[in-house]
Amino acid sequence: MASKPYRDYNSYLRELFGCRVQKITLDAGLTCPNRDGTLGTGGCIYCNERGSGTGAAQQSKSITEQLANAKAYLKRRYKAIKFLGYFQSFTNTYAPLPRLRSLYAEALSDPDVVGLTIGTRPDCVSEEVLDHLQELSQQRLIWLEYGLQSANDDTLSRIHRGHDVAAFESALRRTRERGIPVCAHVILGLPGEDRELMLNTARFVANHDIQSVKIHLLYVVRGTPLESWYEQGQYQCLSREEYVSMAAEFLTLLPPHVIIQRLTGDPHPEELVAPSWALEKSENLRALHAYMEKYGLYQGKDHALR
Numbered sequence: 232m233a234s235k236p237y238r239d240y241n242s243y244l245r246e247l248f249g250c251r252v253q254k255i256t257l258d259a260g261l262t263c264p265n266r267d268g269t270l271g272t273g274g275c276i277y278c279n280e281r282g283s284g285t286g287a288a289q290q291s292k293s294i295t296e297q298l299a300n301a302k303a304y305l306k307r308r309y310k311a312i313k314f315l316g317y318f319q320s321f322t323n324t325y326a327p328l329p330r331l332r333s334l335y336a337e338a339l340s341d342p343d344v345v346g347l348t349i350g351t352r353p354d355c356v357s358e359e360v361l362d363h364l365q366e367l368s369q370q371r372l373i374w375l376e377y378g379l380q381s382a383n384d385d386t387l388s389r390i391h392r393g394h395d396v397a398a399f400e401s402a403l404r405r406t407r408e409r410g411i412p413v414c415a416h417v418i419l420g421l422p423g424e425d426r427e428l429m430l431n432t433a434r435f436v437a438n439h440d441i442q443s444v445k446i447h448l449l450y451v452v453r454g455t456p457l458e459s460w461y462e463q464g465q466y467q468c469l470s471r472e473e474y475v476s477m478a479a480e481f482l483t484l485l486p487p488h489v490i491i492q493r494l495t496g497d498p499h500p501e502e503l504v505a506p507s508w509a510l511e512k513s514e515n516l517r518a519l520h521a522y523m524e525k526y527g528l529y530q531g532k533d534h535a536l537r
Contacts, residue, residue, distance in 0.1 A: 236523045237482050237530035240443070240492040244315075247372070248345060253311035255301040255344075257294055258287040258320040259334050264355060266321075270393040275380075276422075276456040277390070277449060279502065294337040302343060313345045315372070324351040324360050324375075331360060339371060346372025348414070353377045353402035354394040365409040375406050376414040376445070382435035383428050386421050391456070400439070407440050414443035414492055419477050420469040421449055422460070429477055433484040437534060445493035446481060448474050451504040458504055468506040475518045479528050487531035494519060 235242075244252040263278075264270045287297050298316065305311045316338035324331065338344055347367070356375070367373050377399060381387055384395045399415075406413050417432050436444055448469065451461045460466040469477070478494055485491075495515045503509060523529060 236520065236528060237491045237494075238487065238489065240490055243490045248313055250312040251310055252313045252315060252345065253305045253309055254315045254317040254348065255298055255305065256317050256319045257297050257338060258292075259294065259318055259323055259326075261321050261323055261326055263322040263352070264325060265352075265391070265393045271391060273391065273456060275390050275392055276460070277418075277452065279452050279454040294334060295341070298338065298341050298344065302341075312343075314341070314343050316341075316344050316347045318347065318349045320350075322352050322355050323349045324357070325355045328357075328359050328363065332363060335363075335367065339367070344371075346374070348374040348376055350376040350378075350416075352394065353379070353399040356402050356406070358405070361405055361409055361411070364411055368409075368411055374412050374414055374443070375402075376416060377402055377406075379415045379432070379436075380418045381421055381424065381428070382432040383424070386424055386428065389423055390421060396435075403439060403441065412442040413440075414445060414490075415441050416445045416447065417481075418447045418449050419474060419481070422466055426477065426480075430480060430484060433481040436489070437485050441489065443490040443492050444485065446478055446491070447493065447496045448509055450496055450498050450506060450509040452498060452502040453504055454502075461505060470506070471508045471515065471518060475515070475522045478519055479523050479526070482523070482530045483528050483532040484534060484536075485530055486534050489530070491530065 263274060266272060266274045294316070298314070302314060305314070318334070335347060338347055349364070364373050364375070379396075379399045380390065380392060382396055387395060403413055415436055417436065419429055451457050451466070451468065457466060461468070482491070495512050496509055497512065498509050500510055508515065
């Protein structure tokens with residue numbers, strides 16, 4: 232909405248399609264090289280066995296079933312008319328091309344689905360997969376979402392990410408050469424990161440050809456290495472006040488045209504260890520908006536100073 236101090240995603244989609252468009256989270260039952268033994272078996276320190284997803288694939292729900300179930304709910308709640316299939320869980324370009332073709336085609340076969348947004352790792356995008364997505368983008372809206380998390384290689388090593396910043400830059404360049412828009416995921420509050428390192432990630436995003444960003448709070452979920460770090464006193468979560476001020480400063484450094492897809496996380500309540508306020512999405516957004524209004528902040532305010 233125009234009243235928000237940043238360029239929000241829902242407004243972008245409404246501008247593009249002229250109606251309410253809602254994302255539907257899809258679980259394709261894929262895995263990750265940081266879990267299947269290719270790079271590692273434990274994953275990133277904050278990721279559990281559900282891989283930030285719904286677990287629908289473990290319940291043997293097809294992509295078609297997942298879409299149908301979600302559409303009925305989203306039409307009622309948000310009056311949504313069109314939908315984007317969001318392949319979220321784990322690494323959604325990490326499979327043989329024939330399987331990926333089948334998954335993407337199944338989602339796009341729904342007449343109400345206007346496009347796909349595909350979450351993946353920057354070290355898991357082959358040329359052939361990018362070529363296929365470029366073909367799809369001639370007819371539908373196709374986005375790739377890459378987990379950058381931090382623009383600091385030491386941090387990426389500390390969180391057991393399994394790739395460096397150069398891998399992200401390579402994936403970004405090859406994706407943009409094909410005209411496919413990119414959303415970068417970043418996390419605030421990563422172990423060892425202070426204010427300046429977090430703002431350096433904002434500057435990195437601002438200085439690259441990135442169309443959108445998701446800003447996440449690092450929260451602790453059960454069954455992760457981060458849970459052990461937290462219980463042993465080796466990691467302390469950001470307070471709401473710290474997160475709000477950090478996210479606000481982050482936004483001021485981004486160009487005004489960059490679309491802000493997310494400013495909070497959505498932890499599963501039964502999995503969350505800390506901080507408890509991470510579940511209060513509406514309150515967190517209100518606090519951010521109030522903070523930015525109080526100090527006269529808005530997306531792009533300090534872009535020229537980055």
